[in-house]
Amino acid sequence: MKTSIRLLGGALAAALFAAPVLADTVKIALIHGTSGSSLDAYSKQDETGFEMGLEYATNNTMEVNGHKIELIHKDTQFKPDVARAVLAEAYGDDDALIAVGGTSSGVTKAMLPIAKQYKRILLVEPAVADSLTGKESNRYVFKTSRNSSQDMQAQALSLNPDKDLYVATLAQDYSFGRDGIAAFKSALKDTGATVVDEEYVPLKTTDYTAAAQRMFAALKDKPGRKVILIYVAGGSDPLSKIAGMDPGRYGIELSAGGNILPAMVSYKAVPxxxxxxxxYYGIPKNPINDWLVTEHEKRFGTPPDFFTAGGMAAALAVVKALKESPSLKTDDLIKTMAGMSWDTPKGEMTFRASDHQAMQDMYAFKIKVDPNVKWAVPELVRVIKPSEMDIPVGREDKN
Structure with a gap:
């Protein structure tokens, strides 16, 4: 009898070990504004890129190390209070391991304390402001999107600044705009260039006439090169509107960073x-970007856009972290991601261990007008490497 029991116990144990183990599902919440603002186009691109990135990184299995990946979509409506509520819901009710978002820098900033409260990772994408990895941030926040300092240091380098350069700036009056101009001014320090005027306009401004006239007045009598730098998000098109006011009659040039393809149509006004x-989809040369361009054109009839690449980069970071982390515990994921490098459509990115900002290439360009292309083409002048940019450390992480 004892032998039978012992044999039965051994057989039962063998059966248990042979049985398939049900893997935990990894839930990832995409927290973006998909209603309530013209910036919803950014969100849609980002989420498309994220989904394509998961497909690429998992070889279309949507599975990592035996864990199925489930996506949860939440709409912030571009309202800070809604963003806080839906992120808390994603972590608490939905048990999301990682959240990705949001779109507006101001709205995303309101989400940072929620990540700390729930002790879950918030991967910021595509919001830009430096402050998102700044002193008010926390160890649970990582950022794949470029920050304002990367934008503006690259922008400054693209202008080849020296003592003969005079600049007036135009930006929106919130964290994205003010962080960006602060970073631009910092990048010009010690170059000899001079910022003669700073104009900040409300977020929903569509008429830039008064601001442009003030910038013209500040620049027109200056010697040397005179440039108006435009750092405005959304679809209000300040570039072509100010170009239409003929700044060239004062010898004033315009300068702006890259944008989504529909917005790049207006850049044809400034060859x-x-x-x-x-x-820009035509600039990076690597297998991941080749796949993204080919598949996006096949599925949607257009090339991938500005934020599609960002969404894919975020997904590739998540998958690598899940593959390499010793467990799904948040602390293990943080230790894996801090300092982690991974391949993206832009080439290699690295999460800086100190504040979790992704260090990445930027691209200096010159606008070319091709009648066979709907939008203006930013032709590559040169790749600006992370080592060329002095990006301030926003926060010292304590792992």
């Missing part, structure tokens, strides 16, 4: 304009 960009 030869110098600027810097985070991404």
């Amino acid at each position: 030869g304009m110098l600027g810097a960009t985070y991404y």
Whole structure:
């Protein structure tokens, strides 16, 4: 009898070990504004890129180390209070391991304390402001999107600044705009260039006449090169509107960073304009970008856009972290991601261990007008490497 029991116990144990183990599902919440603002186009691109990135990184299995990946979509409506509520819901009710978002820098900033409260990772994408990895941030926040300092240091380098350069700046009056101009001014320090005027306009401004006239007045009598730098998000098109006011009669040039393809149509008004960009589908040359361009054109009939690449970069970071982390515990994921490098459509990115900002290439360009292309083409002048940019450390992480 004892032998039978012992044999039965051994057989039962063998059966248990042979049985398939049900893997935990990894839930990832995409927290973006998909209603309530013209910036929803950014969100849609980012989420498309994220989904394509998961497909690429998992070889279309949507599975990592035996864990199925489930996506949860939440709409912030571009309202800070809604963003806080839906992020808390994603972590608490939905048990999301990682959240990705948001779109507006101001809205995303309101989400940072929620990540700390729930002790879960918030991967910031595509919001830009430096402050998102700054002193008010926390160890649970990582950022794949470029920050304002990367934007503006690249923008400054693209202008080849020296003592003969005089600049007036135009930006929106919130964290994205003010962080960006602060970073631009910092990048010009010690170059000899002079910022003669700073104009900040409300977020929903569509008429830039008064601000442009003030900038013209500040620049027109200056010697040397005179440039108006435009750092405005959304679809209000300040570039072509100010170009239409003929700044050239005062010898004033315009400069702006890259943008989504529909917005780049207006750049046809400024052939030869110098600027810097985070991404344009025709610039990076690597297998991941080749796949993204080919598949996006096949599925949607258009090339991938500015924020599509960002979404894919975020997904590739998540998958690598899940593959390499010793467990799904948040502390293990943080230790894996801090200092982690991974391949993206832009080439290699690295999360800086100190504040979790992704260090990445930027691209100096010159605008070319091709009648066979709907939008203006930012032709590569040169790649600006992370080592060329002095990006301030926003926060010292304590792992």
